[in-house]
Structures are given as structure tokens and as C-alpha cells.
Amino acid sequence: MKRKLAINMQELTFAFDHSEDTKFYLDLETGTAVSVSEDTLFTLENLPADDDDDLETALQQQDEWQQDDLREAMQIQEGMGTRYLEIPSMDSHEGYEDMVDFIATLEDNHLAELLSVAIRGQGAFRRFKDVLYDYPEARERWFHFKDEQMQRRVLRWLDRQGIELGA
Template identity: 30%
Template sequence: MLKLEDLDLERIGWAMQDDHSLGAEFYLNLDTGEIVIPGFEEDLAMEDIEAGNYAYIDRIEPYESYQHMEDFAVSLPDGRARTELEQTLIRSHPFRHFKDVLGSFPDEREAWFEFKDRAMRVVIIRWLVGIKAIEDPDHGFGNEDRTD
């Protein structure tokens, strides 16, 4: 079993958020904690993945990313930033518009990145626990891993 502190959670999060437009698939080596990409790693083929101890890193669902944006928007105090961000969530292309609106609010933009990092940490830890790569760090995720 791997140890949470030995894993690159940022890289796992990046893999979970990759749009797979380049055809890359990401796997977590359950022995070493390394993220591997068949076809891109020099000596790694799909046969090696299938024969080894690897877990496919699923892409985070768009509804989960949308929920993170919604949770962030409602966490803001009443004001222009909150209003504009909430409005982006009911428009077409909410992901693009959310990013665009954050560009006008530097403090909220920085807060968004911190919020999103915490939210992704919860997603990643739940996934790692679910695939039995790590033990549940606190049997139900304590306040340090919650976004609400």
C-alpha cells in the first residue's frame, strides 16, 4: 500500500483533469506511486500495464468540476464577483465564462485556485482510497480535506 505523502497529488489531479485530446491515458503504478503513460514512456507498453500493478486514472466528470465552481461561487460573500460567477453557471459554456469572469477579480481568482486545489485533493484521496492504493487517512475525511 502506498503512503499519501509519497504521492504527487498535483500530478494525479492534472491527469484527472486532462482532456485526453492527445490520446494519452494515465495509470498509477500501485507499487511505486509513479504516474505512467503507455506509449509515451520509453520502455512501457500497454502489455506491461496489463501485466503489472497499475490503476487507470479516470478523468474527473464535468459535473464534478461544475460542482466545484458552484460551491466556490456560493462560498463568496455577497457582491459583484459572486453575482457574476453565479451568472456564468447558468449561461452556455460555463467553464469558459467562469474563467473569463475570474480574470476581472484577482483576489477571487487566487482564492479559486486554492479552493479548487482543496476540492481536487478530496477527489484524489477518495479515488486512492477507493482503489485501495492508500488507507483512508482519517476514516471519513476530516475538516482539512473538506471543501464545504
């Protein structure tokens, strides 16, 4: 049986698409996406602590803002798999496939050819966006298409995790 969870899809979609220097986790109690920076995770892994007392002492030596971030990261690590799930990031292959699929939907053969050339080789994403810059209507359709693709990925991931969108 699937677990029903009220989730902010916009927040979750953002987490899938923007996880370069940040890891995102789905809180299974609140349905929110919680972010932890790679720097915080690195600091946590390198705190000199053998037991809970050492850990508390090591935390006290950090800046106050960092203590809060580290405590949240510790809470996530402790609840991984039960309260929290790591949200996967979209890989560049999926983004490239989205561009190919979008090009296939275009009725403007000239634009389709320009974009097909743009996505060849290094810098494909930048060139793709550069071409679309000169075609505002197609650019808006691209944003809508990309959002729909991302939402499908998010929904598939939730389904694999046994989670159903609920109120």
C-alpha cells in the same frame, strides 16, 4: 488492510484533471502516475499480431520512439489491476459543481451574481474564467479552492482503492 504508497500528490492531481487525450495509470510499485496517449493505445489495439512473435515483428515496424511508448502501454495492460490502476478523469459535472460550491463561499454578492450568471448554459467554464480574470484575488482563491477539491477527490479515490499515503 490498506496498502501504504508514497505518491506524488501533485502528479496524481494533475492526472485526474488533465486526461483529455491521455490516459493515466497509477503504478502501484513506484507511486507514480504514468501517461499513455490515446494515439498509442489506438496503435497498440490495431497492431496486426496473433501471437508474441507477430507482436514483436509489428513493433519493429514502428518508429523507435513509438516502440518505447507501445512497450510501456503493453506493460501497463499486462499489469492492469495488479501493478497498475487506471486513474479516472474528472467529469465536467464535478467541475461545474466546484464552480457552484465556490460561488457559495463568496462574500462579494456582486461577484457571486456575475459568476452565477456566467455558469448558465453552454460555455460555462470559459465565461466563469473570463469573469474571474477581472477579479485577481478571487481568481487566486478559485485556484486554491479547485486544488483543494481535486485533492479531496484524489484522496477519496485512493481510499476506495485501499491505498493510504505513506512515505
